[in-house]
Amino acid sequence: MAEQENLLYRLMNSVIYVLDAPVTYVREKLVVPNQKKYPWYHQQYRRVPTIDECYMDDMVCYTEADCQFKRDKEVEDQILFILRSRYEQCAVYHGEDVHLCDPIRKTYDDAAVAWFIKYGEMGVGLNAKNAYMKQKHRMIWERRHGPVGTGMKQQPNNA
Structure with a gap:
């Protein structure tokens, strides 16, 4: 009886080996050596200089900065989409107890603001240069009048 179990055991091992050996060989010799060595599942682009670091006549730098800007916008769009989806799923799950989802809603609102x-009211001219100018104008406004949305500071009368 022990010989039959031994024979059956050896037979099953040989069948498994015949099926597993080619798969293991292909994985170890072809797949693993050709894998990319970074742990991300998406392509990582190197960061390029931003638009404020480019020379005025360097069109290649302008183009790279604009492509980087558009990639960053797509990432931030997806982040907003995920945050909004999480809030909606929480609201559906909790039903009338939506106040349980307030931390998620606050995170989404902060990210949306x-x-x-950064990108709101840019219209068709959505590029790195226009976004940089928008940021510059906002900083000048805040220096003169305080944070946007708090109303204008009263100018002292020096007359």
Whole structure:
């Protein structure tokens, strides 16, 4: 009886080996050596200089900065989409107890405000240079009048 179990055991091992050996060989010799060595599942681009670091006549730098800007916008769009989806799923799950989702809603609102500050009301001319100018104008406004949305500071009368 022990010989039959031994024989059956050896037979199953040989069948498994015949099926597993080519798969293991292909994985170890072809797949693993050709894998990319970074742990991300998406392509990582190197960071390029931003638009404020480019010379005025360097069109290649302008183009790279604009492509980087558009990639960053797509990432931030997806972040907003995920945050909004999480809030909606929480609201559906909790039903009438939506107040349990307030931390998620606050996170989404903060991210939406930050997105709007950077990209909002840009219209068709959405590029790195226009976004940089928008940021510059906002900083000048805040220096003169205080944070946007708090109303204008009263100018002292020096007359």
